[in-house]
Amino acid sequence: MCGIVGFVGKRACADILVDALKKLEYRGYDSAGIAVFENDIIKTVKAKGKIGEGLSVKLKDEPELHAVCGIGHTRWATHGEPSDVNSHPIGNGRISIVHNGIIENYRDIKNFLIGKGYVFESETDTETVAKLLDYYYSGDPVEAIEKAVSIIEGAYALGIIFRNHKNRIYAVRKDSPLIVGKGNGESFIASDVTAILEYTREYYCLERGEIAMLDQEGIHFTDLHGEAIEKELLTAEWDVESAQKGGYEHFMLKEIHEQPDAIRNTISPRVKNGLPDFSECGLTADKISSYKHIFIVGCGSAMHAGMVGKYLIEALARTPVIVDIASEFRYRDPLVAEGDLAVIVSQSGETADTLEALKLSKAKGADTLAVVNVVGSSIAREADMVIYTNAGPEISVCSTKAYAVQTAFMYLLAFEIAYVRGTINEIRCRELVKGLLDVPGKIGECLEDMSVYQFVASKIFSADSLLYIGRGLDNALSMEGSLKLKEISYIHSEAYAAGELKHGTISLIEDGTPVIAVMTQTALKEKMISNVRTVKSRGAKVIMICRSSENVDTDCADYKVGLPDAEDIFLPLIATVAMQLIAYYTAVQRGCDVDKPRNLAKSVTVE
Ligand code: AGP
Numbered sequence: 001m002c003g004i005v006g007f008v009g010k011r012a013c014a015d016i017l018v019d020a021l022k023k024l025e026y027r028g029y030d031s032a033g034i035a036v037f038e039n040d041i042i043k044t045v046k047a048k049g050k051i052g053e054g055l056s057v058k059l060k061d062e063p064e065l066h067a068v069c070g071i072g073h074t075r076w077a078t079h080g081e082p083s084d085v086n087s088h089p090i091g092n093g094r095i096s097i098v099h100n101g102i103i104e105n106y107r108d109i110k111n112f113l114i115g116k117g118y119v120f121e122s123e124t125d126t127e128t129v130a131k132l133l134d135y136y137y138s139g140d141p142v143e144a145i146e147k148a149v150s151i152i153e154g155a156y157a158l159g160i161i162f163r164n165h166k167n168r169i170y171a172v173r174k175d176s177p178l179i180v181g182k183g184n185g186e187s188f189i190a191s192d193v194t195a196i197l198e199y200t201r202e203y204y205c206l207e208r209g210e211i212a213m214l215d216q217e218g219i220h221f222t223d224l225h226g227e228a229i230e231k232e233l234l235t236a237e238w239d240v241e242s243a244q245k246g247g248y249e250h251f252m253l254k255e256i257h258e259q260p261d262a263i264r265n266t267i268s269p270r271v272k273n274g275l276p277d278f279s280e281c282g283l284t285a286d287k288i289s290s291y292k293h294i295f296i297v298g299c300g301s302a303m304h305a306g307m308v309g310k311y312l313i314e315a316l317a318r319t320p321v322i323v324d325i326a327s328e329f330r331y332r333d334p335l336v337a338e339g340d341l342a343v344i345v346s347q348s349g350e351t352a353d354t355l356e357a358l359k360l361s362k363a364k365g366a367d368t369l370a371v372v373n374v375v376g377s378s379i380a381r382e383a384d385m386v387i388y389t390n391a392g393p394e395i396s397v398c399s400t401k402a403y404a405v406q407t408a409f410m411y412l413l414a415f416e417i418a419y420v421r422g423t424i425n426e427i428r429c430r431e432l433v434k435g436l437l438d439v440p441g442k443i444g445e446c447l448e449d450m451s452v453y454q455f456v457a458s459k460i461f462s463a464d465s466l467l468y469i470g471r472g473l474d475n476a477l478s479m480e481g482s483l484k485l486k487e488i489s490y491i492h493s494e495a496y497a498a499g500e501l502k503h504g505t506i507s508l509i510e511d512g513t514p515v516i517a518v519m520t521q522t523a524l525k526e527k528m529i530s531n532v533r534t535v536k537s538r539g540a541k542v543i544m545i546c547r548s549s550e551n552v553d554t555d556c557a558d559y560k561v562g563l564p565d566a567e568d569i570f571l572p573l574i575a576t577v578a579m580q581l582i583a584y585y586t587a588v589q590r591g592c593d594v595d596k597p598r599n600l601a602k603s604v605t606v607e
Contacts, residue, residue, distance in 0.1 A: 001025070001027050001028070001100055001176075001191070001392040001393065002029065002073060002075050002076050002088070002097045002098075002101075002191070002607055003021060003024030003025075003027050003029065003073065003074035003100070003190075003191045003376070004071070004072075004073055004099075004100050004101065004157055004158075004178065004189060004190060005020040005021055005071065005072040005073070005159075005180050005190050005191075005195050005196075005355045006070065006071040006072070006098075006157050006159045006169045006171070006188060006214070007020070007069065007071075007169075007186065007188055008068065008069040008167055008168065008169055008186065008187055008214045008215055008216060009068055009185060009186025009187070009216065009383060010068055010181065010185060010186065010216060011068060011186070011509060012041050012065065012066055012067065012068065013067055013068055013069060013070050014034060014036060014059065014067060014070065014080050014126060015320045016067040017034045017036070017071070017072035017541055018034065018051065018055065018056065018059070018072070020072065020188070020190065020195040020196060020198075020590060021034075021055075021072045021073070021074050021195070022051055022072050022108055022470040023052060023095075023194045023195045023197075023198070023240065024143075024190075024191060024192070024194060024195050025050075025051065025074065025076070026194075026244045026395065027074065027076065027191070027244075027389055027392075027393060027498070028076050028077065028393025028395065029050075029074035029075055029076050029393075029394070030048065030075060030077050030082035030375075030376070031046065031047060031048040031049060031054065031074075031075045031077075031082050031083070031084070031086070031088075032047065032048070032050075032051045032054060032055040032072070032073065032074045032075065032087065033045060033046020033047065033055060033072065033073055033075075033087045033089055034046070034055070034059075034070055034071065034072040034073075035071050035072075035089035035091070035096040035161060036065055036069065036070030036071075036091065037066030037067050037068075037069050037070065037161070037163075037166050038065055038066065038067045039162075039263055041093065041100070041163065042091065042093060042095075042096045042161060042163050042167065043067065044089055044091070044096060045058050045059055046061060046073075046087040046088065046089065047056075047084055047087060048082050048087060049082075051074075054582075060384065063164060064354040064456050064476060066143065067267075068167060068216070069161070069166070069167040069168070069169065069215075069216075070161070071089055071096065071097075071098045071159040071160075071161055071169060071189070072089075072098065073087070073088035073089055073098035073099075073145050073159075074115070075087055075088055075376035076389060076392060076393055077237065077374075077376060078102060078125070078375060078390055079102075079106070079123060079125040079126075079374070079375075079590050080122055080123025080124045081108075081123070081375055081376035082375065082376050084444060085121055085122050086122045086123055087226060087383050088124075088126060089105045090122060090124060090126050090127050090129070090130045090131045091134075092131075092134060092163070093099055093131060093163060094134055094137065094160055094162065094163050094550065095133050095134050095137060095160065095161070096130070096161050097123075097126065097129060097130045097133065097158055097159065097160045097161075097305065098158070098159040099126040099129060099156055099157070099158055100156070100176045100178075100191055101154060101155035101156035101174075101175065101176035102125065102154045102156075102265045102269060102390055102525075103125035103126070103128060103129060103152050103153070103154045103156060104154035104268050104269045105127035105151075105152065105153040105154065105605035106128045106152075106154075108128075109110055109128040109132055109151065109152065109292040110127075110128045110141075111606045113128065113131050114135035114600075115133065116133070116135060118134075118249065120273075120303050124336070126141075127150065128152075129152060129156070132148045132152070132245035132564035133145065133148045133160065136148055137162065139164070140589070141160070141165055141168075141170050141213075142170075142211060142224075142226045143223060143226075145160065145170060145172055145211055145224070146211075146224040146225065146226075146242075147564075148561040149174070149224065150224075150264040151171060154174075154175075154265075154268070154269070154517045155173070155174060155175035155261070155264075155265060156172075156173065156175070156176055156226050157172075157173040157174075157176035157177060157191060157206075158170075158171065158172050158173065159171050159178075160172070160350065160546065161190050162505070167192070167215060167216055168213060168214065168215040169189060169212075169214045169215075170211060170212065170213055170214075170215070171189045171206055171211070171212040171214070172206070172210070172211050172212075172224075173208065173210075174205075174208045174209075175261065176191075177191060177192060177205075178190070178191060178206045179191075179192065179193055179203045179204065179205055179206065180203060180204040180206055180212045180214065180219055180529075181193070181196040181199065181200050181202065181203045182200060182202040182203065182204070182219060182233060183196075183199050183200040186199070187202075187214040187219050188200070188214075189206075189212065189214065192243060192244075192246065193236045193238065193243050194240055194243040195395055196242050197236060197238075197239075197240055197243060197597060200262050201235050201236040201237075201605075202233055202234070202235055202236075203233070203234055203235075203236060204219070204221070204231045204232070204233060204234065205231075205234065209223060210222070210223060210224075210229055210231075211223070211224065221439045229282055230426050233245075236430070244599075249588070250584075250588075250594045250595050251395040251396040251595045252394065252396035252398060252400060252580075252584055252594050252595055253584060253594075254487070255395070255396055255400050255401045256324060256401070256577060256580050256581060256584065257392055257447055257449070258391075258392065258401050259400065259401045259405075259440070259443055259576075259577060260443050260444045260447075261440070261585055262389075262390065262391040262392065262401040262404060262405050262605075263404055263405055263408045263439060263440045263443070264415060264437075264440050265390035265391075265392075266389045266390045266391065266408055266409060266444065267408055267409070267412055267436060267437060267439070269390070269564075270387070270409075270412055271412075271433055271437065272532045274430045274433055274434070274593060275419070275426070275429060275430065275433060276412050276413075276415055276416035276419070276429075276433065278387065278413075278416060280387075281369065281385040281386055281387050282384075282385050282442055283369060283385055283387075283416075285399045285420045287341075287367065288341075288416065288417055288420040288421070289420055289421060290318070290476070291320060291340060291341040291367070292339045293319075293320050293321075293335075293338055293340045293341075293486070294313060294319055294320070294321045294322070294337070294340065294341045294343065294359065294417075295323075295324065295329075295334070295341070295342045295343065295366070296309050296310060296321060296322070296323045296324075296342075296343045296345065296410075297323075297324050297326050297329050297343070297344055297345070297354065297357045297358075297361070298325075298326060298344065298345035298346060298351075298354055298406075299324075299325060299326050299327065299346075299351050299353055299354055299604065300399065300483060301324070301347075301398075301399035301402065301403040301406070301480055301483060302345040302347060302354070302399075302402075302403075302406060303323065303324075303325050303345070303353075304403065304479045304480040304483065305403055305406035305409075305410055305458065305480075306323045306343065306345050306406075306410070307323050307436070307476040307479060308407050308410050308473060308476045308477065308572065308573075309321065309323070309343070309407075309410030309413065310322075310323045310455065310473060310476070311455060311476050312410055312414035312473070312569070313413070313414045313415045313417055313418075314412060315414075316414050316415065316417070316423060316424060316432075316494070317414060317417040317418035317421050317423050318421070318423050319321045319417060319421065322334075322336075324357075325353075326351065326353035326354040326357040327353040327357070327607070328475055329360070330353060330356045330357045330360050333433055334360070334361075334364075334499075336360075336364050336366045337364050337365055337366060337367030337470070338364070338366065339365075339366075340361075340366040340367070341366065341367050341368075341369060342357075342358070342361035342366045342367070342368045342369070343368075343369045343371060343413070344358045344361070344368055344369065344370045344371070344379055345359065345370075345371045345406050345515075346370070346372050346373075347372070347373045347374070347389075347391075347394060347399055347402035347406070347603075348372075348373070348374055348377060348380055348601045348602065348603035349370070349372035349374045349380050350374070350375070350376020350377055350378050350379070351379075351380040351603060351604050352604060352607050353604075354379060355378055355379050355382065358370065358379055358382050358383060359382065360383070362382070364504060367383070367384050367385070368382075368383045368385065369383060369385045369386070369387065370382070370383035370385070370386045370387070371387050371389060371406055371409055372386065372387075372389065373388065373390075373391050373394065373402050374562050375388055375431045380573065387409060389402065389405040389406060389409060391404070391405045391406070394602075395595065396594070396595045396598075397485050397487075397591070397595060397596055397600050397601070397602045398484060398488050398594075398597065400580050400584075401485075403480060403576070404443075404573070404576055404577075407576065408436065408439065408573060411436050411569075411570075411573065412433070415429055415432045415433060415436070432569070435566065435569070435570050436570065438566070438570075439570055439573055439574060441567070442563075442564045442566050442570070442574045443574055443576075443577050445564045446564065446574065446577045446578060447577060449464065449561065450581065450585070452561055452562070453561070453578065453581035453582050453584070453585050454580050454585045455559070455588050456543050456559055456561060456585075457541070457582060457584075457585035457588070458589065459487070459514070459541065459558075459559060460491070460514040460541075460582075460586055460594065461491075461586045461589040461590050462515075463491055463512075463513075463514045464491065464492065465491065465492040465493070465494075465513070466482075466491055466492070466493045466513070466514040466515070466516065467493070467494055467495075467496055467505070467506070467508065467509075467513070467514070467515045467516070467535075467540075468481045468482040468493060468495040468496070468516045468518070468579075469495070469496050469497070469515060469516070469517050469518070469532075469535075470495075470497070470498055470517065470518035470519070470528070471497065471498050471499060471521065471527060471528055471531075471533065472521050472523075473520070473521060473523040473568075473571075473572040474499045474518035474519065474520055474521055474524075474528075474572055474575075475498070475518075476508070476572065477496070477572040477575060477576065477579070478496075478516075478518050479495040479519055479577035480494035480519070480576065480579065481516065481582075481583070482494060482495035483495075484579060484580055484582040484583035484584075485579075485586060487585075487597055487600060488583055488584070488587040488592055488594055488596070488597050489583060489586040489587040489590050489592055489599075490590070490592060491586065498517070498527070498528055498531040498532075499527065499531065501531060501535065502534070502597045506534065506535065506538065509526070509535050509538040509539060509540050510538070510539055511539035512539060512540075512541055512547035513535075513539065513540050513541065514540070514541045514543065515532070515535050515536075515540040515541070515542050515543070516542075516543045516545065516578075516579070516582070517531075517532045517542055517543070517544050517545070517557065518545045518546075518572070519532075519544060519545070519546040519550070520545070520547070520563065520568060520571030520575060520599075521547060521568050521571075522568055523568075529556055532544065532556050532557060533555065533556055534542065536555065536556060536557070536558075541558050542556070542557040542558050543557065543558065543559045543560075543561065543582075544556070544557035544559070544560045544561070545560075545561045545563065545575050545578050545579065546561075546563065547562065547563050547564075547565055547571070548563060548565070549562075549563030549565060550562075561578050561582070563578065564577055572599075
């Protein structure tokens, strides 16, 4: 996620802004910049790269800045590769802004403004907001802000300065956090309290529909119509490290809780008038209609997202899908060829085996679609088409929100392929898209109470080995559940197709062996119950992940993790959070290093 800071007071602010930005580096970024009131103009200094290599180097080449007010930004690229011109602050001589979030309707706004004669320099969605503010600005900042935010759709936190309102900062937000810090004769804005703890622990939380105005006299809050608002002053009890985790004990838990927003930010911008819209990347209906085979290639969790994609695309679009581990794919002279689509999945966009699988697919003549989280990464740059998942930076080594958004995208891709190929009609496609858009809320329900996951963890944390079983989509989900558990708790775990157990693996079951059974697919329910009863009768300790409304007999399961109701097809995506939290609390109970598991790296850039 991007990082926003701002300062207004009576002392030089450039160094204060840079120091505050450094406190936000943990959020992940690829460029940084500041804009300050210097000699009655807005002076902007910004650069691609880390602060020490870009922004700070540029600032050293500048005459000393005496500004006492300004804004700053660390950019996690979503629209437009990392570059000086795409860096924030963004604006013209009149207005400058910093932005965290995703503007979903930026293309429409951009086209409107181009029609009004505006010329765009950057590839960012943010620039549309800066120019929209300029379009509406006729001397009253609050009026311009009110008009602009009534137009823009999506998530945003904005820090804004107007040249004609010297040493004053405005801030407004919707769905992206922003706090306002109250110092001693000075005030701040920041994406999170980490940035200002060195200066003050007193802060306000800016809410949706509120505008903050900070100047050298103090802090004022109004609603969007300029009516004054009184707000509660809060005191941060956190130290810097816990502030970076948003108060969560680990980044993994924080990132699990970010999943509803991450999925919204990934899916909503690819839905237009209720139907999938991949026009941004060039995946046209004609191309989709033409593909003979679809390959989905990745490593680890990315490959598991592809496995869910396989089940969905084959079930809905009746199109053959070959899913493969990148390190196998690249060495087996795969059958991918011209006329096929190779979907390359990678959070980092730098995984060596996945990158080579992409190059091989291209060399064999296939169209390549990269599904990546890091803008401008090697895989993104190499692919013919790119879809960026908008999960924000994933700090914890194990993949949670990245897997969730990759999988959510597989749903939307499956709907589009099926609709284009006519295996589902428009009504069904709209129904499925709406169901997908409802998933973040369902996941939010799963996040309301951690006790059931903590309870299950208490029943399995001392195990040496554990089985995850499922059928159909639940089998695909189980693969990810098993990986999560073993990679952070170090308990040996294996995902096994429930119907396959009797062909050998069931010999592993002995008294007390934990078995996590995922049962969300109604059509396979009786089969699953039969498989679960089989392992239970041999002594297994069964934890069932299923709908809360499911009546599970005690001769079938010892414990149940209930899910909110939804159409079958969406339950594996919703159940993702349950299996992540079971793994998380198991690792915590075993005293493991949750965010940095032994032997693992966040991105495997070597073979
Ligand atoms: C999963 O928790 C791991 N972090 C790992 O399996 C990861 O998914 C895999 O290494 C692929 O990484 P990528 O998505 O960055 O290519």
